[in-house]
Amino acid sequence: MSTSCLIEVSALLLYIRFIRGEPTKHIPLINSTVATRREQTTGSWEVIQRTLNGSQFYTFSVCNVGEREQDNWLRTTFIQRRPSASRVFVELQFIVRDCNSFDGASLTCKETFNLFTSESDADVGTTFRKGQFKKVATIAPDEITSKNELRINTETKVVENLSRKGFYLAFQDIGACIALLSVRVYYKTCPATVKSLASFPETVAGGENQALREVSGVCVENAISEELPRIYCTVDGEWVVPVGQCQCKPGYEEVEDECQECKAGSFKAEASGDKCTPCPANTQELDSGAVVCPCMDGFYRAPNDPPTGPCSGLPSAPRDLVATTSAGKLLLTWSPPEDTGGRTDITYSIECQRCEGMVCQSCGEKIRYEPAGVGLTDTKVSVSELDAHLNYTFTVEAHSGVTIFSFQRYPPKITAMRVMERSSTSLSLFWDVKPRVHPRPIRYELTYRKKVRHSRFFYPDKYGFCIFLFRKRNSHTRQGPEDTYFSSSEQLKPLKTYVDPHTYEDPNTAVLKFATEIHPSHITKQKVIGAGEFGEVYRGILKVPGRKEVAVAIKTLKPGYTEKQRQDFLSEASIMGQFSHQNIIRLEGVVTKFKHAMIVTEYMENGALDRYLRDHDGEFASFQLVGMLRGIAAGMKYLSDMSYVHRDLAARNILVNNTLECKVSDFGLSRVLEDDPEGTYTTSGGKIPIRWTAPEAIAYRKFTSASDVWSFGIVMWEVMAFGERPYWDMSNHEVMKAINEAFRLPAPMDCPSAVYQLMLQCWLQDRSKRPRFGDIVSLLDKLLRSPDSLKTIADFDPRISIRLPSTSGSDGSPFRSVSEWLESIKMSQYSENFACAGVVTMDQVLQMKNEDIKNIGVRLPGHLKRIAYSILGLKDQTSTLSVFAV
Template sequence: MRAAGSLFVPLTLLLCVVLFQWEVIQRTLNGSQFYTFSVCNVGEREQDNWLRTTFIQRRPSASRVFVELQFIVRDCNSFDGASLTCKETFNLFTSESDADVGTTFRKGQFKKVATIAPDEITSKNELRINTETKVVENLSRKGFYLAFQDIGACIALLSVRVYYKTCPATVKSLASFPETVAGGENQALREVSGVCVENAISEELPRIYCTVDGEWVVPVGQCQCKPGYEEVEDECQECKAGSFKAEASGDKCTPCPANTQELDSGAVVCPCMDGFYRAPNDPPTGPCSGLPSAPRDLVATTSAGKLLLTWSPPEDTGGRTDITYSIECQRCEGMVCQSCGEKIRYEPAGVGLTDTKVSVSELDAHLNYTFTVEAHSGVTVLTSQAVPPANRPPSTSALTTSLLYTGEYPPKITAMRVMERSSTSLSLFWDVKPRVHPRPIRYELTYRKKDDNLDVTTYTVLILEKNSVQIKDLVPGTAYLFRVQALSSDGSPGGSSMEEQFETSEHLTQNNTAVIFGVAAGGAAMLFIVIVVLFLKRNSHTRQGPEDTYFSKQLKPLKTYVDPHTYEDPNTAVLKFATEIHPSHITKQKVIGAGEFGEVYRGILKVPGRKEVAVAIKTLKPGYTEKQRQDFLSEASIMGQFSHQNIIRLEGVVTKFKHAMIVTEYMENGALDRYLRDHDGEFASFQLVGMLRGIAAGMKYLSDMSYVHRDLAARNILVNNTLECKVSDFGLSRVLEDDPEGTYTTSGGKIPIRWTAPEAIAYRKFTSASDVWSFGIVMWEVMAFGERPYWDMSNHEVMKAINEAFRLPAPMDCPSAVYQLMLQCWLQDRSKRPRFGDIVSLLDKLLRSPDSLKTIADFDPRISIRLPSTSGSDGSPFRSVSEWLESIKMSQYSENFACAGVVTMDQVLQMKNEDIKNIGVRLPGHLKRIAYSILGLKDQTSTLSVFAV
């Protein structure tokens, strides 16, 4: 909205101190009387009549004022015999001064502002009033005068209004800005600082710009309501009772969550009600939780020498999902009960259980056991800390069951001893606990010779009815390892003893020696057989048979990409793959763009001991959520794993301070698509193929890392000052799972249709082969100097055309070999597309043989440039040359055509190559684009059949 400050208004209020031939005349118009300053000496030569205003004081900041005149000019033809000396214009002058000079008047002190000419001339019978506004610029002194010079016209001045424009006082984004006088032409935008409204704060000083037309534009910096306040009609008002806001942000106050106290207005947080708590990892803005109730339906069953405890989850979880269980055990012998301690074994564990069952073993028979299962949650520890043990009530989260373990399972073997020893035999005895058993017990004895030099071990197994045995036919002076297990009634093993070692005595007989030599010979033979079997087995694992045609020759690199989304705590991934930088080492210089999460700056990174380097700094905008922060930093977790000259390099991150940042190397020429459009036609095919080779090398590296980019496009390729291209923007990228198909299936989200392979669009399955399709589109973009793929076709039209086997035609001047590679990348069967390794090899071959780039692919300008031909966007013929040039994106040459006198489309159709050069089109790419467009125009209008280029 614009405002104007008036310096003075109707002319009738002016004191005109200088009056040469001007007269004050009373007139009647539309029934009302008013005064005018008039002069009408049309019959006299050499007229020089001046009318000057009084001193007009200037507001110090108003350097630009507007003068609005209302006047009447008489038609010279209405005067008989005066047409030779009569004029129909007058002049406006101005003079600056620091003080009122009174009636002193010097024409030399005035400078001309403008010549005033009427739009409508008054005849004898009809009065016509004109309104004209002129601008007086660059005023700098305390005041000024206006003067009007008549040089022979018949004029009547009705009113003069002098004013300046202001940007009105306003409130934007909770920042208050004062009324500001608009600047002049030399200060088109006047920067104004504001202040946050009451109860609002800002991380940086809010600013806005006032235009010369009195309009506010480009607000910078944003105020946000303090904690406990929300924005209501440009004000920050307290949160109403029962609601809260925890931090300064643009969010609204939210109702207090479940199980919290509803405080009065202006609450920053809602505390928990009595008996409810927040866990240490719970956000302070979340709901409060109660203790879980006890588990239900605790059941104990015995099977295979073990006790299985099962139960149902608590009926009331307290509003939490992090329920775990712990098991407590007591054993009673007679009247004495004590904790089981480490005497028994739990599987999988006795604490921290998430499942509702546990297996208990190592129990003693004929003892009473009491098991207590207690439910826990994240707030359980808080309740135990808050209440002293002596005052703590019985747990309402525990469920207890007692049972008599009868020992019908095999007992526990506690010790094994040698009763008798000889050179060829050992007599063994073992203890059993408990000693009393309701039924007979059988034992399984396993033993083997201890020989660390043999790869093949022979075990001997004996089934025994008692807890002792004599083993004969052993080797003298040899160590043996023994293990005993008690068997249950169904033959399944029970508790086992520790493995024990016993040796035979060293006394040998002749027969014993023969036996030993025989055993040694047999062992050597067995060793030879085992070695042969292992060798054959290893060879049998050699990979044979046909493999996937796309992935068959790819070798996995030493390093494989790790998806940071698999980390339970995303911050761990950031710390693992990215270097932390202190903010004091970073200097922001200039905003160069805006990303999804905040502004992007060009800056300087100066780490002690390292050379100063230029960097790009991605920032996270104020008021972010924790999820937005994690999503923002996940790109750094991805980039930090890559190290290749054609992949954008991550310098580091700032995560341990309030303002999170991602710092990467600075690419001077920005995005590849925009850079090519700005330099259309300036690069030879050899240079363009060199750019493509760098992109392909970067994608080969990513593919070898088992990584799919998913959003490969020229807009996501950055270019440095040596024209080196680097792959960037890993926001949509995902890991390539290690499976035969090598696909990643998305769960939703947008897909860049024009760059995406048909199978990825149809089934949302992405592979390195789908990245190859996207690389083919990037090749087309590069060879077409940043042209939009598929031009103005809609996404639906693009998908339909691809499914009907349509492929983008060759760009203008595209080498045939390069276009053939594009077509290979766009094969419908993804298994037949080349791999990135193949693409790099082919591009290297083309670069080593520049002559191979001289053969140009067939080109049809009516398709390849996607020209509207002889009609504009609405289907009608072009109405002007400028409209035609704009349609082929060559509007920068509109002035060249106009200066050469080519102003109609018929003249355009007659132009030759030489004519286009002569009007100033020098770049080869631009010259050919215009020439091909004319060829398309001629072909459709049938005026010429051949146009030589």
């Protein structure tokens, strides 16, 4: 509690008025030059100098005890009030003489006096009207002064509900013998303070009508609070009941009512009242203020590891591999890795190659492993069904929760290569490599090409050969954050680089350079198959003289176009015409020299990938889906090698032909997407498909091959979820907020764990740590070569994976019919099956088991699981989330 004085004087060091009817007399401020006694009108208050304990002081006194009907007034000057001080305290020090000490005056003598107050918005000067004053209290002494002993009283009274700019105090004597020593007028405040890391200002205490005054505070620097910090100031000037505690931000801890940065080598990941903790094992100790300790080079956190936990290394190779035969089977045994990388989740996988002469290939599914060829926790496996007279090579690999990062680890750098021996038909080559922290076997591939004169990239030696040494993984280091994601090393440059057609002064020049002109008479339109941004899309036939007739897709430009729209329309052809890859949609040519401009591409019978997967939900095995992804990744690798950034990679922009080959299409995002059917977030440079776009591209428009990798991760999710919409029915704002808060899409149902782990790598916040498309192609190839690696399924929680109304109708009520329920899960095609089987009520549906669902004719695994999971969701009355994918 603190107090603030309005006045504090001895003997009322103020302008005062001694009033006893008329006339009114004014005395100025009392000071040391005042005479020891002033003569006043008989019966009025007078100023007297007294000595007490050796000290002199002034009093205002009145002592007319022998006269009847006394009415002596003493008034202060105008006392200004602080606006928020509606309640003030008046502390009086005074002396009252015992009436019994006066001879013959006991009948008229009084031992009390009265305190009055009057409010005003301005100083009224010497004007005095008793009717303007209202009584505050009668002042009675606790101790009375006798003839021989002086007793000083102290009394405090409260003046409530003040509302005007100032006020006066007045003291009325009605016949007592009084000496007024001092008057102190003050109000109470709750002092400025810091509580629970919130700063609160000095606050005037309230009055009786506001016993607790609520005060809002502000979190101290580097502290935050989920709700506004508040506290209450009592009438006694004390703080009570703090609400809304502030907490230090990530990277800060509380030290004596302040938030100070975590010291170097420590961190704090969340806003909380916790202290900073030392960086865990195998992490980098950053400077002060760290919110997380990143892993040291060569160490990682598994996707399920907490970001605040220690980092782990990759396990070293298993040791002491031994092969023995028993009962026609081969028994492989080995010892655990010498270095587990600090993890306990070690598993093993077996890789087999069979060789006939000089030709070796994967054993595939021709041999049998017991208990399994992947996911082994024991250090032995039995191999059977081996063919005689063949050489087999078995490799045992150790895995852990961080093995998924192994494709990001670069092989040792080759520092020198030299020819040791040579003949007319052979060469013997040697090279040096840098040692690595965790040595693991690395295969090298040696290729050669015939001598090519005047080549920019090939350097023949005097023996007529040009020699290249490749490592299985890309070895160039990533550049700074503002690079374009590609290595600038001369030997790694692509043979062809994409040229932006918008750099041409005349866009028509780019079209002529990169696209073949087709005469419209060679094109036959057959059927409208869709609508593009600029016009309709047709299926048709292209018959060029001297060439075989081929089916094509024909994009047209709608009538009434502007010249800019025509140039934008044809710019896509200028881009497509530069590409030639099996997994990139092929441009057949353009029509530009006639009124109706057209772009002619190869025809993809099965259309857009997202719609095709939705139409064939559950019909493909994981192996087939991964094969589709491999094709898309190969196409994107080709584009990234050409320094082309797609910016709109999504399943809707992947086309599928009749052999299920996937090809990347739609190269027009350099235009503003005015009619984009997907929700987009408008920025200064156009519109962005939020659900597929990397956070740095949304925030800063930093489109790179790394942002295309993020988009590819979303495409992977779409494919494994059979065309499900990413983030379901969340709004764009909700998606952006969730991504920034580290939310990632959960694994789709039946998604292989290895595939989902690759998705998570594509969605790393730090774009420099995402895999390159070359890495992705290599990993998908490895999965396709080892189908057993796709058998381990990622965890799937149907309660959080999909958000659709599976337990109630659109109005929140239970489903009224089986057909309504089937329609909600997009399985209406089975309505007749349920009806024919006699399942016509939802109660009957709830009794069904998997075998019952099969018996009514649901055969596709995906459809069977969707219906089964939905029934499970219906039974779980506590869940409002769906358990199937659409």
